[in-house]
Structures are given as structure tokens and as C-alpha cells.
Amino acid sequence: MIEILRNRRSTRKFTSEKISDEQLNVLKEALLLAPTSRNFEPCEFIIVRDKEMLKKLSVLKPHGATFLAECDTAFVICGDTDKSDVCVEDTSIASIILQLTAESLGLGSCWAQVRMRNHNEEMQSDEYIKQTLNLPANLMVTSVIGIGYAETKLSPKDFDSLKHEKIHIERY
Numbered sequence: 217m218i219e220i221l222r223n224r225r226s227t228r229k230f231t232s233e234k235i236s237d238e239q240l241n242v243l244k245e246a247l248l249l250a251p252t253s254r255n256f257e258p259c260e261f262i263i264v265r266d267k268e269m270l271k272k273l274s275v276l277k278p279h280g281a282t283f284l285a286e287c288d289t290a291f292v293i294c295g296d297t298d299k300s301d302v303c304v305e306d307t308s309i310a311s312i313i314l315q316l317t318a319e320s321l322g323l324g325s326c327w328a329q330v331r332m333r334n335h336n337e338e339m340q341s342d343e344y345i346k347q348t349l350n351l352p353a354n355l356m357v358t359s360v361i362g363i364g365y366a367e368t369k370l371s372p373k374d375f376d377s378l379k380h381e382k383i384h385i386e387r388y
């Protein structure tokens with residue numbers, strides 16, 4: 217696991233190589249294995265591979281989501297607010313587990329932030345995705361994770377460059 221954590225970097229440039237069905241199945245399994253508070257399992261996942269739909273997702277906000285147009289597969293990570301009051305935590309855990317699983321499969325990924333972001337002056341990003349994907353009102357969208365084969369891979373962070381001072385022992 218530490219090797220996966222060391223090597224994972226956000227990927228925003230993808231090749232046109234397709235993710236295999238086997239890899240897709242592992243990614244789906246990882247999502248369903250993600251822990252949730254009180255095991256309420258409020259998460260719902262929409263897998264988007266259609267190019268036109270990926271283009272629509274890439275403009276969920278003015279900046280920071282353009283990479284979704286180029287990725288092979290986008291996972292829209294949603295939480296059912298009728299099922300849990302801690303959907304933000306549950307969906308975030310599912311998101312990062314998906315990213316780490318992608319890394320373990322030799323794939324690159326990047327998170328597009330949805331909560332608290334705006335599609336344009338009139339519409340929040342969450343609302344835009346809901347309309348685009350026909351989501352019911354009780355689903356909140358936390359992230360869209362774009363996955364594919366990396367065109368370029370950022371270097372792992374150097375151990376000495378990590379902010380070791382952020383770790384506090386016994387008290388702050």
C-alpha cells in the first residue's frame with residue numbers, strides 16, 4: 217500500500233488506450249468495498265464512458281474539470297442524503313479508494329471537485345450534473361473521478377520534501 221501511495225499523482229493527461237473490462241470490474245468492486253458510516257451504504261456511482269457525456273462533465277465548472285473530456289472513464293460519486301447524514305465522508309472515502317485502486321492497476325486518475333463549486337453564475341455544479349445525468353434530488357454529488365492510462369506521469373513526492381512538521385506527537 218505505501219508504494220501505491222508513494223507513486224500516486226493526479227493525472228490530467230490521458231492516452232487513448234482503453235481500460236479493460238477486467239480493470240473496470242476491479243474498480244467497481246473497490247467502490248462497493250469502501251467502508252461507510254454505520255454500514256448504511258448511501259453511495260451511488262454513475263460510470264460514464266460515452267465521449268459526448270464526458271465532454272458535458274468536463275464543463276461541470278469553468279476550470280479544473282477539463283481533463284474529464286480526455287479520460288477513458290469518469291466515475292460520478294454520489295451520496296443518498298436520505299440514507300445518511302455523513303455522505304460527504306462516505307463519498308470521499310469511496311473516491312480515494314477508487315483512485316488508489318486505479319493506481320494499483322497501473323492507471324492514472326484525478327478528482328474533479330463538485331461540492332461548493334459552480335457550473336456558471338446561475339447554476340451550481342451539483343445541479344448541472346444532476347440535470348445532465350438525470351439524478352434524483354436526494355443524491356448529492358461529491359466528486360467526479362476521471363480514470364485512464366496516463367500520458368505523462370508526475371514524479372513521486374520526495375520523502376524529504378514532505379511536511380513532516382505537520383505530524384504532532386501527543387499534543388499540538
Ligand SMILES: Cc1cc2nc3c(=O)[nH]c(=O)nc-3n(C[C@H](O)[C@H](O)[C@H](O)COP(=O)(O)O)c2cc1C
Pocket residue numbers: 224225226227228280281326327328329370
Ligand atoms: C478534495 C479534492 C478535490 C480536488 N479537486 C480537483 C479539481 O477540481 N480539479 C483538479 O484538477 N484536481 C483536483 N484535485 C487534485 C489535487 O489538485 C491534487 O491531489 C493535489 O494538487 C496534489 O497533487 P497530487 O494528487 O499529484 O499528489 C482535488 C483533490 C482533492 C483531494
